[in-house]
Amino acid sequence: MKMSKMFVQTLREYPSDAEVISHKMLGRAGYIKKLAPGIYTFMPLMWRVLKKIENIVREEMDRAGAQELLMPFVQPKELWEESGRWEVYGKELMRLKDRHDRDMCLGPTHEEIITSVARDSLKSYKQLPVNLYQIQSKFRDEIRPRYGLLRGREFIMKDAYSFDIDEAGLDKEYKNMAQAYKRIFDRCGLETKMVQSDSGAIGGSVSHEFMVITDTDAGENDVFYCNSCDYSANSNHAVSKLADREVDRKEFFNETKIVDTPNTHSIEELCEFLKIPSTLILKSLVYIADKKPVIALIRADKAVEETKLMNAVSGVDIRIASSAEIAELMSEKGFDAVPGFIGPKGMNGIKIIADETVRDMKNFVVGINQTDKHLVGANLSDLGIELNYADIRLVQQGELCPQCGKPLYVTKGIEVGNIFKLGTKYSKPMNAVYTDIEGKTHPYIMGCYGIGISRTAAAAVEAHYDEYGIKWPVSIAPYHAVIVPVNINDELQMHTAQKIYEDLLNAGIEVVLDDRDERAGVKFKDADLIGFPYRVTVGKTITEGLVEYKVRETGEQEKYTPEQAVKILIQNIKNNLK
């Protein structure tokens, strides 16, 4: 490719709307162009990167025994009604009507479609197991798309679905996919952690996410992990042992009574007023789960993990209650307390979920729905309510590993892939069954396995960049190398560059010749920004028969004869692609 003809425009400045590294870099280097929020054109360089990732995914999925197909992007409502998700999925599902006024949607995921395809074709146990996948654009009408390709509305995804006759088969395929994913991300030059996670809206029981660990702002997930064993989990799923279970502190309160606690609207204010540690306070939080109030109780030095709470009440939608909703709840129960003084006492008929931390608390402080008052020296028996215990606690750094008891650490991660055990979540309601050896029918045992292709590309930038631009891993770089003649009007320089370029092309290397009549600085800046893994500069030293070879990743550079440079380049690239 000649740089002078390449359809790319690099910019002097970062796009003003970009917040995170990958968005800034990909925008400035001319890889992507925004059309609408979360909707981007993949420019030629970007498309080359995406195709590289797709091909790695294809090779590894095929090697793992999966078969590629391609399902429709536009889907009819009827299938979504069969699975029950037309009602449940919410506004992220982009709904539209065709000319006959029929309800349709843009595919955010394809469980319904693949299940309907499978049930028409997979009739016998003899045909199972099967794993089918596709690589395609998905559309999810995210509330707030952001971070460029990391959270788009339209994005490219690989989604795979497995069908087995029993759980054992699913377990085997689940492991098989986990191994394939490891190989895929390794080949993309990405270090990932496989972490336990919540199974979310797609449903099912067990799931793991593949996280690119990053120290940039783009990591939207907190990952807890143990250095002593293999435990790691997304914060929405992580569990821990408490480092401190010391809760009976009789020295503070030796009798149960109501005390005045004026203007203590926060835990901090209450601690300060009563001169007590926050571990002595039972915190009561009001949430709205599927439009109904739920009270969550937890030791006040800990925070509630909303996904866990949602699972504890089997809800699909949860958020903290507004002060108006709290006021409404109060008046319904005959109280008039303001937030800060809410408590479980007298809340009969409201679902109350207590975190495990509550179990051990004794002689604690709790709100009793009277403004400017708290009950001190309280015990659970004083509250006169029925508690449902569940782990709804957000793990904090320093708490202990649930497996081995050593301290847990936290880091940021970008989720680039996930694997789910679906079981019969879709096959049962959609009556997708096979016939066993005895002639009986059973629903398939299903699994699903996703990889965000475009997100993986962005995550690779987050993991490989410096102040000058992108440092693509060779395996997914748009081109392997760039040849830069410093002065194209110098016949020897240009002739040598041209020769190197052709030799590399003939060797199957994806190479760009920067034949633009620009100053060296411009070409170097662009080469660094675009992120070619290797650069060969043909400048003044060509009069001594030498060119300069430079590695983008390490900054390492060396002078060679043109023939040596070609040879080393070919060798390094081939080694890297193994």
Added chain:
RNA sequence: CGGGACGUAGCGCAGCUUGGUAGCGCACCUCGCUUGGGACGAGGGGGUCGCAGGUUCAAAUCCUGUCGUCCCGACCA
């Protein structure tokens, strides 16, 4: 959906307070000069100032409405 901000050339921005012939840098075109880390000079092309009303002799500027975009909170590959 709530809270904040912004819409002026492909990109980044000034002008608006106090109405009076639309500007700057980058990018683009021509010529010259230059050629190892985003040179320089001269000339040039490109904008219904998001859109619609209103006020006014006169609106990018003031008023009203509307659409769009970005940032902070609840989702997920």
